[in-house]
Amino acid sequence: MTDTIGTDALVDWITRFREAVTEKREWLTELDSAIGDADHGANMARGMSAVSEKLGAGAPGTVDELLKSVGMTLVSSVGGASGPLYGTFFLRMGMTAGAVTELDAAGLAAALRAGLEGIVARGKAESGDKTMFDAMSPAVDALDAAIAEGDDLPTAARKAADAAAAGRDATEPLVARKGRASYLGERSAGHLDPGAASTTLLFETLAAAISGSS
Amino acid sequence: MTDTIGTDALVDWITRFREAVTEKREWLTELDSAIGDADHGANMARGMSAVSEKLGAGAPGTVDELLKSVGMTLVSSVGGASGPLYGTFFLRMGMTAGAVTELDAAGLAAALRAGLEGIVARGKAESGDKTMFDAMSPAVDALDAAIAEGDDLPTAARKAADAAAAGRDATEPLVARKGRASYLGERSAGHLDPGAASTTLLFETLAAAISGSS
Amino acid sequence: MKKLINAPEDVLVESLKGVALAHPELSVDLETHVITRATPKEQGKVAVVSGGGSGHEPLHGGFVGAGMLDAAVAGEVFTSPTPDRVQAATKAVDRGAGVLHIVKNYTGDVLNFEMAAELAQMEGIEVGTVIVDDDVAVQDSLYTAGRRGVGLTVLLEKLVGAAAEEGQDLAAVVDLATRINGQGRSMGMALTSCTVPAAGKPTFDLPDDQMEIGIGIHGEPGRHREPLAPASDIARQLVEPILADLDFAGPAIVMVNGMGATPQIELYLMYAEVAALLEKAGVQIARNLVGNYITSLDMAGCSVTVLKVDDELLRLWDAPVNTPGLRWGA
Amino acid sequence: MKKLINAPEDVLVESLKGVALAHPELSVDLETHVITRATPKEQGKVAVVSGGGSGHEPLHGGFVGAGMLDAAVAGEVFTSPTPDRVQAATKAVDRGAGVLHIVKNYTGDVLNFEMAAELAQMEGIEVGTVIVDDDVAVQDSLYTAGRRGVGLTVLLEKLVGAAAEEGQDLAAVVDLATRINGQGRSMGMALTSCTVPAAGKPTFDLPDDQMEIGIGIHGEPGRHREPLAPASDIARQLVEPILADLDFAGPAIVMVNGMGATPQIELYLMYAEVAALLEKAGVQIARNLVGNYITSLDMAGCSVTVLKVDDELLRLWDAPVNTPGLRWGA
Numbered sequence A, B: 001m002t003d004t005i006g007t008d009a010l011v012d013w014i015t016r017f018r019e020a021v022t023e024k025r026e027w028l029t030e031l032d033s034a035i036g037d038a039d040h041g042a043n044m045a046r047g048m049s050a051v052s053e054k055l056g057a058g059a060p061g062t063v064d065e066l067l068k069s070v071g072m073t074l075v076s077s078v079g080g081a082s083g084p085l086y087g088t089f090f091l092r093m094g095m096t097a098g099a100v101t102e103l104d105a106a107g108l109a110a111a112l113r114a115g116l117e118g119i120v121a122r123g124k125a126e127s128g129d130k131t132m133f134d135a136m137s138p139a140v141d142a143l144d145a146a147i148a149e150g151d152d153l154p155t156a157a158r159k160a161a162d163a164a165a166a167g168r169d170a171t172e173p174l175v176a177r178k179g180r181a182s183y184l185g186e187r188s189a190g191h192l193d194p195g196a197a198s199t200t201l202l203f204e205t206l207a208a209a210i211s212g213s214s
Numbered sequence C, D: 001m002k003k004l005i006n007a008p009e010d011v012l013v014e015s016l017k018g019v020a021l022a023h024p025e026l027s028v029d030l031e032t033h034v035i036t037r038a039t040p041k042e043q044g045k046v047a048v049v050s051g052g053g054s055g056h057e058p059l060h061g062g063f064v065g066a067g068m069l070d071a072a073v074a075g076e077v078f079t080s081p082t083p084d085r086v087q088a089a090t091k092a093v094d095r096g097a098g099v100l101h102i103v104k105n106y107t108g109d110v111l112n113f114e115m116a117a118e119l120a121q122m123e124g125i126e127v128g129t130v131i132v133d134d135d136v137a138v139q140d141s142l143y144t145a146g147r148r149g150v151g152l153t154v155l156l157e158k159l160v161g162a163a164a165e166e167g168q169d170l171a172a173v174v175d176l177a178t179r180i181n182g183q184g185r186s187m188g189m190a191l192t193s194c195t196v197p198a199a200g201k202p203t204f205d206l207p208d209d210q211m212e213i214g215i216g217i218h219g220e221p222g223r224h225r226e227p228l229a230p231a232s233d234i235a236r237q238l239v240e241p242i243l244a245d246l247d248f249a250g251p252a253i254v255m256v257n258g259m260g261a262t263p264q265i266e267l268y269l270m271y272a273e274v275a276a277l278l279e280k281a282g283v284q285i286a287r288n289l290v291g292n293y294i295t296s297l298d299m300a301g302c303s304v305t306v307l308k309v310d311d312e313l314l315r316l317w318d319a320p321v322n323t324p325g326l327r328w329g330a
């Protein structure tokens, strides 16, 4: 078993993520209706379809070029909070990955960690603020822990996805402190955070791409 | 039996008419919602309550002063189509009645006929245009006919009220040619004319005032 | 009924109170509901008075000011004001050169302004009248109440106001008004009914997937009801009857007007559709207005008005105007 | 969903097309959704750029023109525009004296404008930023996203636009903007939700007898929901938190703003209520705006903005402005 993820698998990840946000578009928007402005589904679907179009014209051969292209496309097609945040995530991932054609488990973990840090640098979210951070941070932590325990990449990615989902579900009772939902004060409690929901899709599709490619 | 109507009975008529339009206010507005602008009830209630207030401050002793005062008050408090039309009706009635303290059957019939002609002079309505004319004209005709047949005043007034009601009901299938309802074209058919409905109340209350006072 | 009001019967006066507070350049009489300029125009110029039921704001009160109206008489919601008030306004603004009454063609408005003109003339004030009847949704006929006065009223008040301001005499101003009325047409549609405060519920029920074509400005239902359609189709349904009624090839002023609850983003979208159709028909849009100018309370929908113009009308259009609802060059 | 639109995804571009057709004095880029003045201001003057999600019209595009904005960047409905577009607008209008970005305090707007400023600065354009956060419905805190930028944005764009137009340098313009942001506050409420075209149904459900207090401008629910109340009570609920947050005794500019579907007759009525409450609290209303200036698509409701002013701010307020949404002295 090759415990790496190459550019093809990364493209597969991006494609699956695009399909997932498109399929769950209405659900994401519904979540954003409850505590935001009812556009998270549209934002993610617009951004990822721009990414697909970009990649369809020819995907770069190295991991850094590929992920930076994804990031730049998101930055320049989404707008809203999620555009710069997801955009920065992929840009930082790419910068950390470097001009390679595949990433091993440690390389992927480092890249994801850099992406997460990029989101924090931009958005200043902390744990419990009820944002995408609350799904992403446990997912990256779980990936690190699984690799440290010696899990193979598919297993580690699966654990990351599960941690993201758990983190997403844990946003429900929270009172938001960042993003639009914070304007609702106490009324933001009792709803899942839309960004945490899309981030869970990001890790679910990563796990699927990795097991599909392993 | 005194076959006349004096100023007291006329005041009673006006009071009863006020009560009737106030009580039927919502119905009149509903009729006007269907083929007009949803204000006929409010217009008539506002006008007649202004009239009551005016008369409450002291009713004139002669028929002409009384009816002209009613007419002027309606003109200056209703607005819309019904203000000038009902206002002119009472003004002309008063002018025709003259400075008397009571009207006999022929005098009342002549005054009502003059009122009707005033409405036509202002509004140019013809029979079948789906307006208050379609209730008032048969009512005045019926009064004339009853008096010619030798009916007493209460009986004649009763027949006039019945003719008004029949005229009102006959407006239902008509396509309006005057007033706001005319803008609806064919869609105005299938609804009673609100003005014909309030005119019927005018003759119903006249009959009630006359029988109450006879 | 969801409205920012207190008691329904106080809406008009309380709203006029707000107009008075917001616009020190206007005088608002809370008894008679007459709005005049705080600084009257010079003696010897024709005064222009309009009015009608309330609920069409900014029409008419929002068009009082230099270059447009001298007075507006506000009736109750959707109810023409009474003759005594129109006469009072007429008398107040007469500067010795006569007064033009701009009357929208509704039986109520026509009758009340007619009586008002009689009263004013009895006091020696010369009164001219133009009856605006531009709504092509209504079939014109000698035997009916005729066409309604709708959107064209806004353009006419601006143009005639400019002519009066520059000192044209009453006969000229009446002629101009009559000419404008002859060469302008409008057509409107509604996505929703409006709710008259005193009635407390929508004037008509319109299912979620239906719209009314050929409405007026009083919440009256239109000529027909049909399934909701895209903006391009709605534009066609508004523009075609206008073009069918009068040859508009050549320069024109075009207004896309909101009925009160339709936001600007939609009105501009409609304007793009309307402009494309008109251009295809040889209409050159020389000037335009896009916004809420003659509304129907909280109705959602829009109307289109097209007015054939020449250099003279464009000159009057471009003349300074300084009112709450329309302002440029001042 | 009852709207005058074609396909939901085309609303923005098709509406911008209408803006372009209606306003030859503006340049509208249908690719980047950037609106600029057709005639740029003189070299050597600070340029003022704003932008944000669409659906708030006339904000921001309707405020481009002499005396106000140099460019507006229109994002998708309720979605901040992307950094590349803001940067393109910044570059297009820079006249060598630097550019002020006016940003409403939403995470999306702040992040995208921040990236845009970085991009512009990399190209050697000096960029100053003011983040408007005037909404007292939101509790202010270092640990949250902070207060939203709402109604004050309109007043700030006018005042800062005037300062830039008269030639004040970037530091002065930034200072002025910061000062204005410090002394203005707003609060809003909704009678109905709005409907985002792409979503196709109302963002939140609000029963017929309920209203939302403390809403923003993106159809987000407010701080709390309560039974429908008379206008006088609503005015109190909007004015009190504003006065509790800052001492407004003295001269002020006051705006009563409609959310998009509320007609003028109601806004003026609200203005009367608001003005009475403010006066009682020692606020002297020196200037006012009543109308739809910063909207939330087809939401019914209103907001109140109060800005403390001095003679200098009043001078800038009275300076000529010539935009589709705000115009005087020109």
Ligand SMILES: Nc1ncnc2c1ncn2[C@@H]1O[C@H](COP(=O)(O)OP(=O)(O)O)[C@@H](O)[C@H]1O
Pocket (backbone or CB within 6 Å): A032, A036, A037, A039, A040, A043, A044, A079, A080, A081, A082, A083, A085, A119, A122, A123, A124, A125, A130, A131, A132, A133, A178, A179, A180, A193, A194, A195, A196, D078, D079, D080, D107, D108, D109
């Ligand atoms: N400061 C922040 N840091 C991290 N994530 C954030 C922050 N602010 C908002 N988000 C995320 O962005 C999501 C909303 O994205 P989206 O709806 O696309 O943008 P917008 O809020 O501009 O409409 C939220 O659900 C939240 O997860």
Ligand SMILES: Nc1ncnc2c1ncn2[C@@H]1O[C@H](COP(=O)(O)OP(=O)(O)O)[C@@H](O)[C@H]1O
Pocket (backbone or CB within 6 Å): B032, B036, B037, B039, B040, B043, B044, B079, B080, B081, B082, B083, B085, B119, B122, B123, B124, B125, B130, B131, B132, B133, B178, B179, B180, B193, B194, B195, B196, C078, C079, C080, C107, C108, C109
């Ligand atoms: N030209 C006319 N002649 C006679 N009656 C008329 C005429 N036009 C309208 N009406 C009557 O007026 C009634 C409407 O009155 P109202 O609703 O109070 O005024 P408006 O139509 O101005 O709102 C109609 O139902 C009709 O009976």
Ligand SMILES: [Mg+2]
Pocket (backbone or CB within 6 Å): A032, A036, A037, A038, A039, A040, A080, A180
């Ligand atoms: Mg959102």
Ligand SMILES: [Mg+2]
Pocket (backbone or CB within 6 Å): B032, B036, B037, B038, B039, B040, B080, B180
């Ligand atoms: Mg009526």
Ligand SMILES: [Mg+2]
Pocket (backbone or CB within 6 Å): B037, B039, B080, B081, C053, C078, C079, C080, C108
């Ligand atoms: Mg009426």
Ligand SMILES: [Mg+2]
Pocket (backbone or CB within 6 Å): A037, A039, A080, A081, D053, D078, D079, D080, D108
């Ligand atoms: Mg958004």
